Amino acid sequence: MDFNSTVLVTGGSGFIGSHLVCSLVNRHPDWRIINLDNLDYCCSPRSLESIEDRANYTFIRGDVCNSRLVNHIFNTENIDVIFHLAAKTHVESSFESPSSFQQVNIDGTRVLLGAAHQARHQPRRFIYVSTDEVYGASLDEVFEESSPVRPSNPYSATKAAAEYLVRSYWDKYKFPIVITRSNNIYGPRQYTEKVIPRFLSLLQMNKKCTIQGTLPKSRHFLFVSDAISAFLLILEKGIVGEIYNVGTSCEIPIMQLAKELIRMVKNVPDSEVNDWLEFVPDRPRVDLRYPINCEKLQQLGWRAEVSWAEGIRQTVKWYQDNPDFWSDTSEDQGQIRSKLEKSPSK
Numbered sequence: 001m002d003f004n005s006t007v008l009v010t011g012g013s014g015f016i017g018s019h020l021v022c023s024l025v026n027r028h029p030d031w032r033i034i035n036l037d038n039l040d041y042c043c044s045p046r047s048l049e050s051i052e053d054r055a056n057y058t059f060i061r062g063d064v065c066n067s068r069l070v071n072h073i074f075n076t077e078n079i080d081v082i083f084h085l086a087a088k089t090h091v092e093s094s095f096e097s098p099s100s101f102q103q104v105n106i107d108g109t110r111v112l113l114g115a116a117h118q119a120r121h122q123p124r125r126f127i128y129v130s131t132d133e134v135y136g137a138s139l140d141e142v143f144e145e146s147s148p149v150r151p152s153n154p155y156s157a158t159k160a161a162a163e164y165l166v167r168s169y170w171d172k173y174k175f176p177i178v179i180t181r182s183n184n185i186y187g188p189r190q191y192t193e194k195v196i197p198r199f200l201s202l203l204q205m206n207k208k209c210t211i212q213g214t215l216p217k218s219r220h221f222l223f224v225s226d227a228i229s230a231f232l233l234i235l236e237k238g239i240v241g242e243i244y245n246v247g248t249s250c251e252i253p254i255m256q257l258a259k260e261l262i263r264m265v266k267n268v269p270d271s272e273v274n275d276w277l278e279f280v281p282d283r284p285r286v287d288l289r290y291p292i293n294c295e296k297l298q299q300l301g302w303r304a305e306v307s308w309a310e311g312i313r314q315t316v317k318w319y320q321d322n323p324d325f326w327s328d329t330s331e332d333q334g335q336i337r338s339k340l341e342k343s344p345s346k
Contacts, residue, residue: 001055003032008079010064010112011086013037015190016129018047019224020083020231025051027232032056034077036070037086038063042191046325064108067115074119081235082126084112087159090193091133094155105158106165113169125235126166126177132220132247132290134160134181142291145181145243170241178238180231182246183292187224187311188318192326195219196312199258200319203265208278209258218253218289222246223311226304230297237300244300247292250308264316 005028012021012035024033033056037043051057062069064086073079087105088094094101109128116123135143136150151157169175186194192201199209230246238244252260255277262268262276294302306314 003056004030005080006032006034006078007081007083008034008036008073008077009083009085010036010108011084013039013043013045013047013059014085015042015047015187015194016185016224016227017083017085018043018189019187019228020085021048021057022051023228023232025054025057029054029056032058034058034060034073034079036060036062036064036073040088042090042193044189044326047189065103065111067111070111070115071118074115074121078121079116079119079123080121080125082112082116082123083129083231083235084109084127085129087129087162089131089155091153091155093193094153094158098154098158101154101158102161105155106161109162109165113165113175117169117173117175124176125238125240126169126175127231127235127238128163128166128177128179129231130159130163130179130181131156132181132183132245132292134163135290135292137288138291139288142293143245144293145245145296174241176240178234178240179243180234180246181243181292182227182230183220183222183248183290185222185224185227187315188322189325190224195254195257196221196261196315197319199261200265200316203261203276204319204323208276209262210278210280211255211258212280214279215288216253216255218251219257220248220251220290220292221308221311222248222250222304223306223314226306229305230302233300233302234297242296244297245292245294246297247294248304250304251289251291252308260312261316264312265320 009017009021011017021035088101116126133156134149134151135147136152149160151160163179166177170177186196190197192198202209234244259273262273
């Protein structure tokens, strides 16, 4: 079958990547979608069960840092679009093993850029999915795309470094890159190390939600389908060489989030909600909030459509309906349990 376009998604078996791959496969039967993923601990093949037999979907198990493999893909496939999502993203782990974050997030991006730029068939878009964390923390400043980059942990530092690599290909070669910086994305199928699925998993195990430290941290939460619609709109209408914030005005204090999930999952009266909270030590460095301005993306026609109430309802229901989704990962359940009992991260 001849396809009109070929799209390579790196990290397509991860939480955001799997939603993007499914959306691309379903919306564009005339496009070939290739998913390159090494199936790390936070990925599940079950995330792509609904499309794994589709004629326009191809899965390649491999590491984005493997230059021989990546060069082979670009030499044998006419890749038109790259969505680069493959990354290590857990902030707390980045303090424990920064070198692995540098390897995947920086070297992987370098390998992919080099192969894409040197390919005989030149891609028309290279979309790099970054994070609001590159801006660092803010108490009152709202970050715009032109705001200074001040990453404050090893994870965000590697994402910022990768952004500079991506930008250099635009500056030197006019290679058609676009960068996105998004708020916290949440929804079904997210691995249990992130704050919402971690709280839900703890509650399902009849354990308390662990709150880091005493400072009033909050996060802006964007439902995964709204993030995917933003990425697809940026592919269609985004201007090459530009950066787009992808965010929401929905800012939820982490304490409020925990209490809301306790009420939804445990169905306890307000007087008993605090019984399901446990305060644990903060991690070495934690940012209180990441407010971003998304007017630039909104001018392309994007709006977040899923309300917090609807998004969190769908998310809670999915975790209640799929309690064993992550039980077939390579990690033993005891390891998952001990990780969950540590403090939650972004």
